[in-house]
Amino acid sequence: MTHELNLKGDTSKVVMRFAPNPNGPPTLGHARGIVINSEFVKKYNGKLILRFDDTDPKTKKPMLEAYGWYVEDCKWLGFNPDKIVECSSRLPEYYKYAEELIKLGKAYICECSKERFKECRDSGLACMHRDKKLEENLAGWRKMLSGGIEEGQSVLRIKTDLNAVNPAERDWVAFRIVKEPHPKTGLKYCVWPMLDFAGAIEDHLLEVTHIIRGKDLSDSGKRQQYVYDYLGWKYPEVLHWGRIKVTEEVGEEESEGEEEGEKVTKLSTSKIAYAIKEGEYSGWDDPRLHTLMAFRRRGITPEAIRNLMLSLGLSESDINVSMENLYSENRKILDAKANRYFFVENPVEILLKNPPLKTVRIALHPSFKERGVREQILELDDNGNAKIFIAKKDSELLEKEGKAKLIGLPCVQKTSLQKNTLEIECIEEKTQQAQKMHWVQDYVKAEVLMNDKPPEEAVKGYCEKACLNLKEGEIIQFERFGFCRLDKKEKDKLIFCFGHN
Numbered sequence: 040m041t042h043e044l045n046l047k048g049d050t051s052k053v054v055m056r057f058a059p060n061p062n063g064p065p066t067l068g069h070a071r072g073i074v075i076n077s078e079f080v081k082k083y084n085g086k087l088i089l090r091f092d093d094t095d096p097k098t099k100k101p102m103l104e105a106y107g108w109y110v111e112d113c114k115w116l117g118f119n120p121d122k123i124v125e126c127s128s129r130l131p132e133y134y135k136y137a138e139e140l141i142k143l144g145k146a147y148i149c150e151c152s153k154e155r156f157k158e159c160r161d162s163g164l165a166c167m168h169r170d171k172k173l174e175e176n177l178a179g180w181r182k183m184l185s186g187g188i189e190e191g192q193s194v195l196r197i198k199t200d201l202n203a204v205n206p207a208e209r210d211w212v213a214f215r216i217v218k219e220p221h222p223k224t225g226l227k228y229c230v231w232p233m234l235d236f237a238g239a240i241e242d243h244l245l246e247v248t249h250i251i252r253g254k255d256l257s258d259s260g261k262r263q264q265y266v267y268d269y270l271g272w273k274y275p276e277v278l279h280w281g282r283i284k285v286t287e288e289v290g291e292e293e294s295e296g297e298e299e300g301e302k303v304t305k306l307s308t309s310k311i312a313y314a315i316k317e318g319e320y321s322g323w324d325d326p327r328l329h330t331l332m333a334f335r336r337r338g339i340t341p342e343a344i345r346n347l348m349l350s351l352g353l354s355e356s357d358i359n360v361s362m363e364n365l366y367s368e369n370r371k372i373l374d375a376k377a378n379r380y381f382f383v384e385n386p387v388e389i390l391l392k393n394p395p396l397k398t399v400r401i402a403l404h405p406s407f408k409e410r411g412v413r414e415q416i417l418e419l420d421d422n423g424n425a426k427i428f429i430a431k432k433d434s435e436l437l438e439k440e441g442k443a444k445l446i447g448l449p450c451v452q453k454t455s456l457q458k459n460t461l462e463i464e465c466i467e468e469k470t471q472q473a474q475k476m477h478w479v480q481d482y483v484k485a486e487v488l489m490n491d492k493p494p495e496e497a498v499k500g501y502c503e504k505a506c507l508n509l510k511e512g513e514i515i516q517f518e519r520f521g522f523c524r525l526d527k528k529e530k531d532k533l534i535f536c537f538g539h540n
């Protein structure tokens with residue numbers, strides 16, 4: 040089910056923006072921003088801007104590689120930004136408006152300590168710097184810009200209503216001093232705008248008409264409104280939405296929730312970065328992580344993510360999404376697309392006695408016979424028997440049940456244990472019920488990287504030789520195992536990445 044997405048206000052020239060901080064890789068929460076914004080823009084024939092809100096080189100320090108990841112993942116999700124803006128390259132623009140606000144008497148340099156300012160603020164009182172003369176303010180501002188003031192010694196505040204009900208609105212900080220190098224601009228600038236200020240200016244300059252914003256950020260709008268009023272600008276229409284909380288079925292812990300709460304992002308970006316450096320994760324696309332690049336590697340399709348996000352719509356309440364929701368969307372898409380193959384995990388050799396066929400042909404896809412077949416030509420020994428491989432867990436089942444149905448063979452087989460080797464013999468036509476089992480004879484070694492195990496615990500086994508025709512990146516279904524994406528072709532084996540079953 041897809042929700043109707045409607046915008047309020049003037050929709051004749053819709054401009055929207057997706058504005059991530061590139062301080063980590065894109066996740067499902069970001070995907071939601073990309074999908075919903077781009078859906079609106081498509082509907083109203085508008086423009087969508089990818090804007091990097093990267094003006095915090097200290098606590099939310101941008102990662103240089105992440106800029107490219109966002110562009111890549113936007114494209115992967117089917118959105119080609121009409122424009123890409125990096126806020127960190129636009130500081131002179133923000134400075135210009137800061138100076139204008141100072142000159143209008145709507146902003147001032149405050150040298151209070153955080154604690155002292157909070158005391159004033161909480162009592163609704165002006166601090167001692169609020170009514171400084173214009174010249175003093177301008178001099179203080181220029182001194183900040185020149186680098187002559189240390190971090191924490193002064194900030195530029197926007198004048199607001201000191202009696203505003205929410206203390207967070209009262210004389211908020213627009214700029215502060217940060218003397219950490221920025222990955223894009225190095226030490227060129229030491230006065231950085233807070234997100235509320237940079238975002239306010241950018242939304243106006245970029246002619247943004249509609250904003251989708253987390254409802255927990257509704258204070259931002261109230262703060263920014265002052266700047267818009269002072270400069271005589273019209274504030275964009277705002278739609279609020281709740282968070283999505285992504286849960287994994289097992290072992291879920293409460294998240295601290297940044298873009299969304301999920302099992303792995305409860306590890307902060309810096310912790311994951313550290314774990315990658317330590318070799319605990321293979322990279323940002325490690326199948327155990329919930330980054331979009333990890334999902335892509337596992338064969339989660341952009342269509343599935345898109346459909347999931349559209350089905351969630353734009354609710355103001357928080358929504359819990361389980362990974363199963365995502366898998367179920369993906370299954371709908373892959374069921375028809377993915378061809379079927381056999382993968383025998385932890386292979387056990389058994390003896391197939393007198394197989395009734397020598398060449399076994401199985402459709403690549405049961406519903407699309409026109410795609411052709413894969414073929415296994417059985418090699419027989421002098422007695423007319425074939426050594427084949429089945430999964431260890433199937434061999435255990437065989438021992439217990441005594442019969443099986445090897446997929447592709449036109450009979451049900453009875454089994455017996457002979458000198459520690461399972462023997463299996465055709466006994467009758469398709470009449471009798473038996474557990475279907477997959478098998479291989481001529482095989483290629485395969486490893487499947489799982490989403491709940493480290494790479495060294497990848498599931499090892501044999502897949503049928505027809506898999507050699509697959510291309511890297513192709514998504515298939517290993518019967519009775521799950522959807523997998525061919526990650527890498529190595530000299531003597533194929534490496535797959537597990538998606539889901």
Ligand SMILES: [Zn+2]
Nearest residue numbers: 149151166168
């Ligand atoms: Zn002050």
